[in-house]
Amino acid sequence: MAEIMMCEPFELYNLLNQCSCVSRLAEINYLCLIDARETQDYRMSHIITAKNVKMDSEGMFLLPEAVEVDSMRHMVVYDSNTSCLQEQGRAVECAQALAKASLHPVHIVRGGFQRFSALYHFLRTEKIIYTIMELESLKIYPVEVLAGLLYMGDQKQGMDSSILKDLKISAFISMLQSDTQDRAPTIVNKLFLNCYKYFLVSFIEAGNQLMFCLLFSDTHINMGSKVLIVSRQGRSRCSAVTIAFLMHHLKYTLEQAWTHLLKCKSSMRPNRGFMQQLSEWELHKTGTKVNDIFEPHF
Incomplete structure (x- = not known):
């Protein structure tokens, strides 16, 4: 089972803004960003490229579809406002499910969507599906x-x-x-x-x-x-x-x-x-x- 750790909003910001010739977000195994909030909240606004995670009939988080979790270099989860690992919120529960399959540490964004979006409002979006070309052409910030x-x-x-x-x-x-x-x-x-x-x-x-x-x-x-x-x-x-x-x-x-x-x-x-x-x-x-x-x- 992979380790579960907290990360600061600026660390996720930097992950989103890495590039070689184009944005690294276009690399299939680079970053899996999971939004653990309710689907209605996710659809209203979420962090760019984030995927909304689903739950089974027993309320357990499922691994994201079409994502090879064990090959992902970076696994990052956020919910509304989780600030520490001791909180038994949606982000921690989702991270625990991901950690069973991941080979790398699973990070939870401190302060969740509320804190991240307050600092980086320009990285919020309602867009859910991206083509490779759209990922490659994303604006890269310093x-x-x-x-x-x-x-x-x-x-x-x-x-x-x-x-x-x-x-x-x-x-x-x-x-x-x-x-x-x-x-x-x-x-x-x-x-x-x-x-x-x-x-x-x-x-x-x-x-x-x-x-x-x-x-x-x-x-x-x-x-x-x-x-x-x-x-x-x-x-x-x-x-x-x-x-x-x-x-x-x-x-x-x-x-x-x-x-x-x-x-x-x-x-x-x-x-x-x-x-x-x-x-x-x-x-x-x-x-x-x-x-x-x-x-x-x-």
């Missing part, structure tokens, strides 16, 4: 690194005014490469970024530019503002800066920051040069070499 405060994404997401509005972003850092740096004023004008606090960095280095970047993020996050860090592909440059921020703001080691960010975005990949700079920066800050970037998990 991942949430620190709940309600720090987000990380690609240049396209940073230029999407609807994403900035949905997430209530008030400040962001753009790690533009040299070929796009000259076009920065055009990009800024297109986005009407006079409404946002904007910080442009042409490259990452261990000197003043990185420190200005960290202080910029620190200042706005300490004020409760939501900050978005973007780079062209959203994998290398912004990942390196985000790792540096976690080391600076939360006093994480390089390994702790790497592990945290990898949980938020599985495709993040700072290049070896950036990792070397982060390792040297860690040595400078701590006075000792805490982590070896040539270990396999890096």
Whole structure:
């Protein structure tokens, strides 16, 4: 029997917004999201791609149809407002049924639909059936690194005014490469970024530019503002800066920051040069070499 665990709403948000070339929700064995509420509540509104679970004549939850539970990488359940495993609500009962067949932990969303939809109203829907093409074309939002405060994404997401509005972003850092740096004023004008606090960095280095970047993020996050860090592909440059921020703001080691960010975005990949700079920066800050970037998990 698989383990049953609670997860925070932002963890489900991040699962819904993973991508390779397209949304990972199009992968048949990636995520099974179960809505354990009454059918009438599910039909009124539910989290995007969620399936409503059925019960037998004895009131026992049934495994979802056409879903190979034992091959699913992520199993997530929610009801209206379950907040802990000790509550004997519909989410816990459904998770217990799923755990008998799942090979991976079954997660229950803390606070259920009420809390998730309050935080991410733009991920609610009435749509029940999706084609593969519709799943592949779903809008992908930046991942949430620190709940309600720090987000990380690609240049396209940073230029999407609807994403900035949905997430209530008030400040962001753009790690533009040299070929796009000259076009920065055009990009800024297109986005009407006079409404946002904007910080442009042409490259990452261990000197003043990185420190200005960290202080910029620190200042706005300490004020409760939501900050978005973007780079062209959203994998290398912004990942390196985000790792540096976690080391600076939360006093994480390089390994702790790497592990945290990898949980938020599985495709993040700072290049070896950036990792070397982060390792040297860690040595400078701590006075000792805490982590070896040539270990396999890096």
